[in-house]
Amino acid sequence: xxxxxxxxxxxxTGTSDGAPVGFACQAFAALSLDPPLVLFCPQRTSxxxxxxxxxxxxxxNVLAESQRDVSAVFGTAGADKFSCVGWSSSPSGxxxxxxxxxxxxxxxxxxxxxxxxxxxxxxVTSLGEPAGERPLLxxxxxxxxxxxLDDRGWPGEVLDNLLTWQRQSxxx
Numbered sequence: 001x002x003x004x005x006x007x008x009x010x011x012x013t014g015t016s017d018g019a020p021v022g023f024a025c026q027a028f029a030a031l032s033l034d035p036p037l038v039l040f041c042p043q044r045t046s047x048x049x050x051x052x053x054x055x056x057x058x059x060x061n062v063l064a065e066s067q068r069d070v071s072a073v074f075g076t077a078g079a080d081k082f083s084c085v086g087w088s089s090s091p092s093g094x095x096x097x098x099x100x101x102x103x104x105x106x107x108x109x110x111x112x113x114x115x116x117x118x119x120x121x122x123x124v125t126s127l128g129e130p131a132g133e134r135p136l137l138x139x140x141x142x143x144x145x146x147x148x149l150d151d152r153g154w155p156g157e158v159l160d161n162l163l164t165w166q167r168q169s170x171x172x
Contacts, residue, residue: 006139013095014052023048024075036124059094064101064133103128
């Protein structure tokens with residue numbers, strides 16, 4: 001039933017002992033504008049999250065529609081994830097993936113246990129400028145393009161409202 005909820009696809013990145021670390025994450029949302037906070041929910045068994053958590057900071061890369069392959073690589077355990085995608089450092093030093101729609105740099109504000117996942121709350125420290133592409137979406141077990149959803153009779157403004165922010169000025 002929850003597969004009928006359309007989500008954006010992100011890659012959460014950080015560093016561990018100077019090396020880049022990251023994983024694909026659909027459970028991401030804006031939490032607060034004042035102060036600016038976001039949340040995401042990694043699995044408790046995630047080795048990537050454990051490595052990132054110890055640094056106290058992370059970057060959420062919002063994937064563009066053209067980045068299905070990036071999502072697949074970062075969704076695979078044990079893969080050499082950074083060998084197939086270019087990246088640069090965010091202001092905090094976390095990886096910003098080339099081609100990302102935008103990025104949100106954060107410090108870890110709190111981590112709560114929630115069943116087989118954690119709820120991680122991040123304090124937003126800086127934001128990337130949004131690119132002109134559309135977001136990568138996941139719906140009913142598949143990647144979908146916004147056009148595909150529009151073809152199913154969904155009004156475009158509903159899809160626009162699924163994105164929690166559209167401009168950097170909404171945050172800072």
